[in-house]
Amino acid sequence: MRDLYLLGGLPWWVAAVIALAAVALLAHQFFTLRQRLGVYQSALLTLLRGAVYALLVFFLFGPALIEQRVTKLRRPLTVLIDSSASMAFPLSAGDAVDGRPSKSRLDAVKEKLLAGSDPAIQRLGREYDLKLFKFGADLEPIAPSSIAQLAARDQGTRLLDLVEQAARQNSGQAGILVFSDGINNGEKQELDGAAGLPVPVFTVGAGDERGFTDLRIVEVRAPEFGFRGREFKVDVVVQSHGLNGRSVPLYFNRGRNLITSRTITITSELFEQTVTLGFTPKEIGSHHFTVSLPQQPGEHIAQNNQKEFKVDVQRDKIRVLTLSGSPAWNYRFLRMALKQDPLIDLVSFVFLRTPTDSVDVPDNQLSLIPFPIDDIFLEELKNFDVLILDDFSHRSYFNPVYLEKVRDFVRDGGGLAMLGGARSFDSGGYAESALKEVLPVELDGQGSYQMPGEIRAALTPAGKAHPITRLLPDPRANEAAWSRLPPLRGMNRVHRARGETLVIATGNGVGTGTPLLTVGRFGKGRTLALMSDDIWRWNFIAVGERDTPQNHLKFIRQTVRWLAQEPSFEQVQIRRLPVARPGERVIIKVRVLKDDFTPARDAAVQLRVVAPEGDAKPLAPRPGSEEGDYQAEFIPVRQGLHHIEAEATLGGKPLGKDRSSFSVALSFAETDDGRPRTALLKRVAEVSRGEYFPLEQWNDKAIERIKERLESHAPSEIIERRQIRLWSTIWTFSVALVLLSAEWWLRRKWGLV
Secondary structure (H helix, E strand, O other): OEEEEEOOOOOHHHHHHHHHHHHHHHHHHHHHHHOOOOHHHHHHHHHHHHHHHHHHHHHHOOEEEEEEEEEEOOEEEEEEEEOEHHHHOEOOOOOEEOOEEOOEHHHHHHHHHHOOOOOHHHHHHHHEEEEEEEEOOOEEEOOHHHHHHOOOOEOOOOHHHHHHHHHHHOOOOOEEEEEEOOOOOOOOOOOOOOOOOOOOEEEEEOOOHHHOOEEEEEEEEOOOEEEOOOOEEEEEEEEEEOOOOOEEEEEEEEOOEEEEEEEEEOOOOEEEEEEEEEEOOOOOEEEEEEEEOOOOOOOOOOOOOEEEEEEEEEOOOEEEEEEEOOOOHHHHHHHHHHHOOOOEEEEEEEOOOOOOOOOOOOHHHOOOOOOOHHHHHHHHHHHOOEEEEEOOOOOOOOOOOHHHHHHHHHHOOOEEEEEOOOOOHHHHOHHHOHHHOOOOEEOOOOOOEEOOOOEEEEEOOOOOOOOOOOOOOOHHHHHHHHHOOOOEOOEEOOOEEOOEEEEEEEEOOEEEEEEEEEEEEEOOEEEEEEOOOOOOHHHHHHHHOOOOOHHHHHHHHHHHHHHOOOHHHOOEEEOOOOOEOOOOOEEEEEEEEOOOOOEOOOOEEEEEEEOOOOOEEEEOOEEOOOOOEEEEEEOOOOOEEEEEEEEEEEOOEEEEEEEEEEEEOOOOOOOOOOOOOHHHHHHHHHHOOOEEEEHHHOOHHHHHHHHHHHHHHOOOEEEEEEEEEHHHOHHHHHHHHHHHHHHHHHHHHOOOO
C-alpha cells in the first residue's frame, strides 16, 4: 500500500512567488511566440513549457510516496505457575473419594494445562512466545515439558513480589498469566498500583474459599518466662472454616502429660475464638507445652492443628532458711544482706536460750516461742531452696536424727551452707552427725574455733574463676578487691577440705593454705563451708574506712544463688538457638565448666535431640573453638519444637546437665492458613487491567478472552513504513526530459531553432 504525501521543502509563500513568476514567464513566452506562430502552435509550446514549470514547482513541496507493510507477530506472554507448599492442599471439598480429598490444587492446574488432544499449553505456545516460570519463594524458568513433574514443595509464596518482578524484568511482553491459590506471605503485602504492574495480569484461581474446610490454631500467646508456684496464662486463638455446628476439644499438654482440655462449640462458618488456659509450674527450668485440636472429617489441613511452645520457669523468690545460734554481729549483717535482695524470701530463727537454761517464769508467760522442730524438719524443709546454719549447734535443741532430713534435702537438690563460729563444724558436734558426709570439709572431731589475730582472705586459682567469688568482672580488679577486704579475727580449723577451696586464710598464726571458703556437691545439691563467723567485718569496717559494703552484699547474694542452683550458675549450659528451617544445618553448642568454674577441657559430653514425634537422636559433640565449649551438628527434617538434652562428666564425676529447645519452622508459615485468596487474585487482575478466572472456568473461551484483552492493550502486528521521494526517482526525471524534448522538437519543426 502506497500513499502520496507532501513532506515540504520551502515555505509556502516562497513557492507561491516562484509559481507566479513562472506564470508571468509563460505569458511572456506565449505572446512572443504569437508574433511568429499561430494561436494553436503558440499555446501548445507554452503548455509543454508550463508542464515542466508545474513539475518543478511541485517538487518544491517535497512530494514523496509512503509505502506501508503490515507484519503479524507472536506476542511474548509470561506464564507463572505456583509451586509452593500450599498448592498441595486439596482443590475443594467436593473433589473427594470416600470422604478424602484426592486432587491437589497443583494437580488441578496441571490437568487444565496438559489434558486433551490439544493441550492448552500447546495452544498458548502456538499463539504466543511463551516464557514459563514456576514460583514460590523465587522465580525459576521451566520448560513446557516439565510441567507434569512440578511438585508443591516451595517454602513460601512471594506472590506480589514475584509478579511485580516478572513485570519489570521481561520487557516487551504482552501480559502475565498466573496460576495460583492466591496465598501471599512475602514481604510485599499490598500492591503498588498500575505503576508496579505495567502489563495486564490474568489470574487463574486454584481453589475456592466456599469449599474450604479447616480447623487451626492461629496463635499462642504465652509468656517467655514464669515463676515457680505462680500460675501463668496462655491465650490460644482457634479459627475454623466450614465446620459450623461442631464441638471440638482443645488439649493442653506438658510434654506427653495432659494438663487440661476445653470444649469449643463452633457457631458459624467462619469462626474464631480465644481460649485462656492456666498452668502453675512446680519446678524451675524450661517447660515444653503443646496445644492441639483433633483432625476433623473432611478437614483439608492437619499440620496446623497443633502448636508447641516453651516457658522458662524461674524462682519467684529464693526461699532461704537460717538457723543462728545467737543474735551476733554475723547474724545481723547476714540478715541485712538477704533482706535487701527482693528475690530472696528469708525465714530466720535465732536461738536465745537452750532447753537447759533455767528461768523463774512459766513457759506460757515467756515471749520466746519454742523452736518448731517437727514442722521445720519433717514438713517445711522441702519448701526451701537453701538452708544456712550460722554458728549453730544441734546438740542442745534436737536429736541428730533430724539432720538426716537435712542430708536428704541436699541429696534431692537443696543447698546447705555452714558458717563458722564456736558452735559450728567440729565444735558443734557435726563430726558425729549425718552432715559429716554432706559438708565439703572433712571433720575428725579435733577441730576447734580459734582467734589467731588478723586473718586475710586470698583467692585460690579456683576462687578466681568461681561465680561466688567474682565480685568484679575483670580478674585483676576482682583479685585486688579481695585483697582489700578488712581482716577477720576468728575461724574454725578443720581436718582438711574435701571440695574445691575458693578462698584461703593467711595472716598471724594461720598457715598458708588453710581453707576459709570451700564448696562442693552432694547428690543433686550443693554445699558450702565458710570457716568464720567474722565476715560481717567485710561490711561494717569497710564502711568505717569509707570503702564500699557492696563486696560483702554481693558475696552473700551470689552464695545463695549458687546454692539454689540458679541457671546462670550451672556448669553445663546449652547456648540458645534461633528458629531453624527444615533441612537447615543447626550448630548446637554446650558450655562445660568444672566444679571450680574453670573450662572443662576433657569432659565427656552426652548430647541428644528429641524430635517432635518423640524420637531421640544422640549426637557426637566435639571440642569447640574455645576451651570448655563443645558442639555438634544436627539437620532437622520436620517442623516443630525439638528438645536438647546435655549431660557432662569429668573423670567419672558428674558436672551437671541442661535442657533446652529450639523451634523448626518454615520462615513463610506457608501451611498455617491454607485458605485460597481469590480476593487478592481479583485485585491483582483489576489493578493491572487484566482479568480473573476461576480454575474451573479456564477453557478455550478464557484463552480467547485473554487474546482480545491483549490485542487491545498491545496489538500483535508491526506496520513497516518506507518513504520514497519523487524527485530522486528515474520516472520523474524522465517525464521532465520527455516534455522538454517534445518542446525542442516542435520548435525545430516550426523553424524556431
